[in-house]
Amino acid sequence: MIDTLLATLRRIGGRTVDRVWRMGVAARFFLLVLLHSGPSFRRFHLIVREIFTAGVLSLIIILVSGLFVGMVLGLQGYETLQTYGAEESLGVLVSLSLVRELGPVVAALLFASRAGSAITAEIGLMKATEQIAAMEMMAVDPIARVVAPRFWGAVISMPLLAALFSAMGVVGGYLVGVVLIGVDEGSFWSQMQAAVDFQEDILNGVIKSVVFGIAITIIALFEGYDAPPTAEGVSRATTRTVVTSSLAILGLDFVLTAFMFRGV
């Protein structure tokens, strides 16, 4: 009885210590990536290739999801707003929800599952097939050669993708609201422009997406770099990347929103 109790206690304690230990290693890893970013900027074509794999290849999913999210917002918003005779405010509803929250958050969630998981799997497999160890043998720093370009490629891609998501969403809301349902076009845009502030809303959205980009990428890179070099280990690390970065996005979003829109 006491033995099982002690064993459970020991397991909980062990896991907690393990988490804290991993947290510390991840923080050190983040600093290491930042320190090794210099050489990767000197070989910019590496970063360009990562922008291609992380950003350009995520374009389709981001654009299509943005369009549909905006269209659904337009339909649902119209349903509710027309009860109060305020359907002209549809533009405000669609654009503010997209620019402030949905754009950065949904784009980041998609990015985590589309690009983050790919980064983890790639680096995990590189480690499992001992490519990283081989680089170290050849005196090539794997952090500078493999990790830092991926970090910067993804961090540069993320705000661009989030902006594209928001823009597509506004276009989707416009298509449903103005073209399909027939809300007055001028009011749609004018109320939107009166309500959306460049600094307060758009710039804060961009800041959010940059923060999410950093969080996703560092989690994905660390999980890949830290994965046990087995097939199971890589698959688990990929799952953990998606779960952890999704939770990190939502948690960080709350914190950032609390800071940014406190006065509103």
Place this chain on the structure above:
Amino acid sequence: MQRATLDLWVGLFVMAGIAAVLFLALKVGNLGGYDSSETYLVKAAFDNIGGLKPRAPVKSAGVVVGRVAEIGFDPKTYEATVTLSVSARYPFPKDSSASIMTSGLLGEQYIALEAGGDEKMLVDGDALKITQGAVVLENLIGQFLYNKSESETPAAGE
């Protein structure tokens, strides 16, 4: 060769992203200007504009004929000066009147332009003489309550 196509895609992607930010800033946000081609500007002074916003529609007989271009405050008369940008396709007589209306009970506010009988038409820079400001709901309710209590007081006193 392969790197060249890749660079092209990345360049397109970065440009599309910047274009999206510009679209958000200019079309969605408030950094854009207002295109005033083929319109004429008419000024109107109101004692109260309520919740009227720039770029709100100007309607005549329910049809949108223009937009509110600018809203200002005249420190001499303490009135709001609203500049209307009316489409050049719709000329209005000089003695037309403008009033601020609300679409629906809680809807947005717009300017209703009613044509007068003058034979001369409004030209760019003219001012509308007859205007009616927005009806402020709170004042209306206050007035109603005041009237009600006034009509009830004698009955209670008798």
